[in-house]
Amino acid sequence: MAPPPAALAAAPFAEDQLALIERLLRDASPEQVQWLSGYLAGFQAAAGPRAAGPALPAAPAAPRPPLTILYATESGNAEALAGTARKAAQRLGFAVKLRDMADTTPAEVVKTGPLLVIASTWGEGDPPQRAEAFYAGLLGADAPAFAGVRFAVLALGDRAYANFCETGRRIDARLAELGAERVAPLAECDLDYAAPARAWTETVLATLAPEPDAGAAVIRVDFARTPAADEVPDAEALGPRVAEAEITERVLLSSSRSTAETWHVELALDGTGLTYEPGEAIGIAPRNDPALVDAVLAATGLTDDAPTRAALTTRYDITTLTAAQVAAHAARTGDAALAGLAADPARVAAFLRDRQVIDLLEAAPTRLNPAELTGLLRPLPPRLYSVASAPEAVDGAAHLLVAAVRWQSHGRGRSGVASVDLADRRSAGDRLSVHVKPNPHFRLPEDPDRPIVMIGPGTGVAPFRGFLQRREAAGARGRNWLFFGARQFTHDFLYQLEWQDWLASGVLTRMDVAFSRDQPDKIYVQQRMWEARAELWRWLDDGAVIYVCGDAKAMARDVHASLLAVIAAGSGRDADGAAAWLRAAQQDGRYKRDVY
Ligand SMILES: Cc1cc2nc3c(=O)[nH]c(=O)nc-3n(C[C@H](O)[C@H](O)[C@H](O)COP(=O)(O)OP(=O)(O)OC[C@H]3O[C@@H](n4cnc5c(N)ncnc54)[C@H](O)[C@@H]3O)c2cc1C
Numbered sequence: 003m004a005p006p007p008a009a010l011a012a013a014p015f016a017e018d019q020l021a022l023i024e025r026l027l028r029d030a031s032p033e034q035v036q037w038l039s040g041y042l043a044g045f046q047a048a049a050g051p052r053a054a055g056p057a058l059p060a061a062p063a064a065p066r067p068p069l070t071i072l073y074a075t076e077s078g079n080a081e082a083l084a085g086t087a088r089k090a091a092q093r094l095g096f097a098v099k100l101r102d103m104a105d106t107t108p109a110e111v112v113k114t115g116p117l118l119v120i121a122s123t124w125g126e127g128d129p130p131q132r133a134e135a136f137y138a139g140l141l142g143a144d145a146p147a148f149a150g151v152r153f154a155v156l157a158l159g160d161r162a163y164a165n166f167c168e169t170g171r172r173i174d175a176r177l178a179e180l181g182a183e184r185v186a187p188l189a190e191c192d193l194d195y196a197a198p199a200r201a202w203t204e205t206v207l208a209t210l211a212p213e214p215d216a217g218a219a220v221i222r223v224d225f226a227r228t229p230a231a232d233e234v235p236d237a238e239a240l241g242p243r244v245a246e247a248e249i250t251e252r253v254l255l256s257s258s259r260s261t262a263e264t265w266h267v268e269l270a271l272d273g274t275g276l277t278y279e280p281g282e283a284i285g286i287a288p289r290n291d292p293a294l295v296d297a298v299l300a301a302t303g304l305t306d307d308a309p310t311r312a313a314l315t316t317r318y319d320i321t322t323l324t325a326a327q328v329a330a331h332a333a334r335t336g337d338a339a340l341a342g343l344a345a346d347p348a349r350v351a352a353f354l355r356d357r358q359v360i361d362l363l364e365a366a367p368t369r370l371n372p373a374e375l376t377g378l379l380r381p382l383p384p385r386l387y388s389v390a391s392a393p394e395a396v397d398g399a400a401h402l403l404v405a406a407v408r409w410q411s412h413g414r415g416r417s418g419v420a421s422v423d424l425a426d427r428r429s430a431g432d433r434l435s436v437h438v439k440p441n442p443h444f445r446l447p448e449d450p451d452r453p454i455v456m457i458g459p460g461t462g463v464a465p466f467r468g469f470l471q472r473r474e475a476a477g478a479r480g481r482n483w484l485f486f487g488a489r490q491f492t493h494d495f496l497y498q499l500e501w502q503d504w505l506a507s508g509v510l511t512r513m514d515v516a517f518s519r520d521q522p523d524k525i526y527v528q529q530r531m532w533e534a535r536a537e538l539w540r541w542l543d544d545g546a547v548i549y550v551c552g553d554a555k556a557m558a559r560d561v562h563a564s565l566l567a568v569i570a571a572g573s574g575r576d577a578d579g580a581a582a583w584l585r586a587a588q589q590d591g592r593y594k595r596d597v598y
Pocket residue numbers: 077283288321356385386387388389403404405406407408409410411417418419420421422461462464596597598
């Protein structure tokens with residue numbers, strides 16, 4: 003890890019001492035740096051106040067340089083990184099403004115000096131939903147000029163998606179187009195973003211830091227001082243707190259005759275130190291399918307390599323296939339057909355569709371050594387599952403609702419890594435590595451009297467079970483309306499008895515269901531919303547918070563369109579007016595989506 007040159011230049015050390023520090027830090031891992039800062043803090047505390055020596059010259063009274071850190075987030079990663087960057091910048095003496103794109107405009111941002119942008123990509127190359135208005139404004143013809151604004155962009159994404167880091171890429175290009183001055187190249191991060199994000203933050207802050215005053219020895223990054231509670235770097239940015247949780251229950255909720263397969267999984271969290279809020283998700287570290295691990299080892303001549311087998315089982319993504327992997331394998335094998343394919347973006351895109359790493363390895367078979375194989379693979383990312391419970395209602399446990407993902411492509415049976423691990427290979431008594439993924443943007447309203455409308459077909463219903471458990475436990479009086487959808491009433495009515503009990507007790511005010519395959523014409527939740535439009539508009543007009551959870555590809559879009567139609571019909575607004583109403587509801591936190 004390279005130390006920021008500006009910070010070192012200001013340090014009160016002789017040149018040879020500086021060289022030593024620089025050498026030590028250059029090769030140090032993030033963990034080593036963290037350990038060292040703790041060690042130095044302890045060293046100085048043990049030595050007492052005299053060890054501090056004569057007071058260092060105070061920082062010059064120069065005004066602190068301004069810095070705006072702007073983030074666009076859906077599930078909180080960019081927000082957590084922005085929080086950490088703010089603390090680092092404050093320690094370097096910047097006067098930092100932290101801004102959520104959801105709450106500001108390009109015209110406001112342009113006035114505020116140097117700009118760090120941290121933005122994730124969602125949907126199919128889209129910005130996070132709450133950042134849509136800012137993003138459209140920045141990319142639109144009326145965007146303000148950014149001449150003279152120094153900037154850098156950190157893009158978060160997932161290489162499994164075709165439009166990798168698209169939002170960050172576009173923001174970076176657009177700011178330059180509008181006249182801003184790029185101080186660092188766009189940094190694109192995959193799901194293992196913690197280390198590259200930390201390096202980017204350090205480099206960019208060092209670049210933007212003001213030149214130190216000659217003669218003034220100012221230590222701005224103070225390792226010895228115990229940080230105040232709110233200064234401790236965000237756990238999320240350092241990596242979430244991971245714990246082992248026992249599976250205490252695993253029940254197939256859909257019937258054996260269902261065409262879907264949905265599991266209810268209970269995890270005991272006692273002793274893990276993990277807590278959660280309804281609306282958040284639990285991340286689980288899955289294990290790869292042993293049969294697929296065998297196939298990958300066989301395709302690379304590593305069948306007898308036990309350490310590589312263990313690593314492929316738990317640490318490497320052996321399914322997701324990317325263009326970079328196709329190019330790397332083509333280069334390593336020298337396979338002419340693969341090289342031709344890799345050179346043609348359209349053909350690569352077609353090849354990647356519905357294919358996995360095993361297809362690549364079998365397309366150009368070669369013996370690899372363990373390092374070559376693991377070097378080709380990315381880390382196995384955890385999978386998130388919305389918590390389907392409220393801790394106070396289930397003795398602190400966490401319930402999950404997991405749909406097993408299975409499909410066929412290119413003549414091969416495929417299975418989702420985590421969902422099928424849970425469905426086929428785990429049972430009660432097993433332990434899972436888990437973490438809590440906070441989601442401050444998908445919480446119940448603080449006001450217990452506020453009505454809520456929950457739209458959650460399929461596994462999208464999970465968080466709403468948690469919401470109702472919370473509202474029941476708290477004796478909240480707010481009205482609750484649930485739209486639920488699935489394929490068939492008899493086979494897929496997830497948690498049916500619980501909803502019926504809540505309807506009987508009045509906790510659930512109203513429930514509308516859509517079973518798509520129970521009649522010749524498919525019926526989905528959005529039709530039920532339209533049928534109930536007069537009453538639904540009354541709820542919205544009364545200030546109800548709208549929650550949507552579940553499928554991002556079709557459902558969220560169709561439900562959005564249906565909401566617009568309901569608003570237009572109920573309020574008499576035209577299409578633009580309805581869109582403005584829903585946009586304002588989103589900005590005010592009254593329209594919340596958690597879609598995947
Ligand atoms: C915030 C959040 C909350 C979530 N909550 C839930 C939840 O409550 N319940 C739940 O079940 N899931 C939930 N998910 C989804 C979950 O995280 C996983 O993505 C899902 O279980 C699939 O993971 P997997 O490891 O089983 O499959 P993976 O190994 O990740 O495979 C899935 C991928 O396979 C491909 N694929 C899948 N089906 C097909 C097909 N028919 N044809 C071609 N390719 C296909 C797609 O590329 C897909 O992305 C949530 C996701 C997020 C982000």
